Amino acid sequence: MNSPTEAEFIDHWREMRPNVIDGFIKLKLVHAEKTSLLVPELLAADLGGMRWFQPKFFYAPQLSFWDGFSAADIGIEVSGGPLVKVGFTSGGFVASLSDSSQVYRCVISAPADxxxxxxxxxxxxxxxxxxxxxxxHTTDQAAQAIQSSGHFRGSDWNMQGTRALKNVAYAYFTSLQRITSEQDLAKIAMASTGFIGLLKTNTASAKEDIRLKVYRQSTLDRTATVPVSVPASLVASQHVYLHSAIGQAVYYEACNPDIYRVGLQPGKVAPFMDGVLNVPDADRKRFEYLVLGDADTEAGLIAPYDEEETKSLLHIEACTQQTLFDFWRSHANSDQMAGRAPELLVFNDGGQA
Incomplete structure (x- = not known):
């Protein structure tokens, strides 16, 4: 294909793939040493009503730059299981959001169901x-208190639920409609035993799992549910695992894709009205990086839970004045790490991420 128009490119994309639907993709541009990456955070499509899909695994994007437009292709395995192919172009730009992400119209090749x-x-x-x-999800008493107060209080705990944070509190939510099993608890980084198991990318057996201490809870403490609509731009970036599987292409994984945290200034709350969360700008707390954990090492598996590891970070690019494509092209083969010194998590026990 020689210098197609943007419309011709999209038409060709549709012709070459099965079951193509229109949708939206929300993503961030991030940088690490010798690496830049597009991290997909959300897919959405009107399938008898708007539905959203959480990317679970994803590959690095394939970018192409044409006369008059740019394009990207990304392979994504959504949280529910199927692998989908996603394509979008610079002309599909919808918005730059307050969390340094951008939203694009996209085309999605996916199973019919x-x-x-x-x-x-x-x-x-x-x-x-x-x-x-x-x-x-909480206790009946706590749910009544939340409904009466009209706000959610932030938790001081890190993702692992074992260390208190000093410079941020998180209001915790989940996409799970109920918590009824040990598997559900593990998806929100909890366990009735106080431990969950993590497996390295190239481990030979499930018997080689790494036991990680997490917040100890029972499903009996999660019997009441408060539903709430949360703007995606309020949700904290999810940390990422890097998988270098033997004999396969490198791929990435969203760590804890069923957990959605809204960062708050210490002592502040997350108010909601008519079922919609609305946190004032001054009360929000956001960090401009993600932890990148090497999933074939014990330290790398633990890092996104503990959140103190800072040797391997993905730094978020704001891109407020141009599209992700324009930034990528205008800063090609350049150092994007020099001078970056983001605010880091601070722990009450004296540790600092």
Whole structure:
């Protein structure tokens, strides 16, 4: 194909792949040493109502630059299971959001029953942001207190639930509609035993799992549910695993894709009205990096849970004045790490990420 128009490119993309539907993709441009990467955070499509899909595994994108437009192809395995192919172009730009992400119209090649794999329902706001229908599971007494107060209080605990944070509190939500089993608890980084198992990428047996201490809870403490719609731009970036499987292409994994955290300034709360979370700008807390854990090492597997590891970070590029494509092309083969000194998590026990 020689210098197609943008419309011709999309038409050709549709012709070459089965079961193509229109949708939206939310993603961030991040940098590490000798690496830049597009991290997909959300897929959405109107499938008898707007539904959203959480990317679980994904490959590095294939970018192409043509006369007058740019394009990207990404292979994504959504949280529900199927592998989908996603294509989008610079002309599909919808919005730059306050969390340094961008939203694009896209085309998605997926199984015909993709709707069954949706993580939940959502709505698209005029700003280009998405409102995700999420859940907060707790005790009956706590749920009544939340409804009466009209706000969620932040938790001081890190993702692992074992260390208190000093410079941020998180309101925790999940896409899981209920918590009824040990498997559900593990998906929100909890366990009735106080431990979960993690497997290295190239491990030979499940018997080689690494025992990780997590917040000890029972399903009996998660019997009441408070539903709430949360703007996607309020959700903290999910940490990422790097998988270098023997004999396979390198791929990435969103760590804890069923957990959705909203960062708050210490002492602040996350108010909601008419079922919609609305945190004032001054009360929000956001960090401009993700932890990148090498999933074939014990330290790398633990890092996204403990959140203190800072030797391997993905630094988020804001891109407020141009598209991700324009930034990528105008900064090609250049150092994007020099001078980056983001605020890091600070722990009450004296440790600092």
């Amino acid at each position: 993709l709707a069954r794999s949706a993580d939940g329902t959502c709505s698209l706001e005029p700003s280009g942001d998405f409102r995700l229908d999420l859940f907060h």
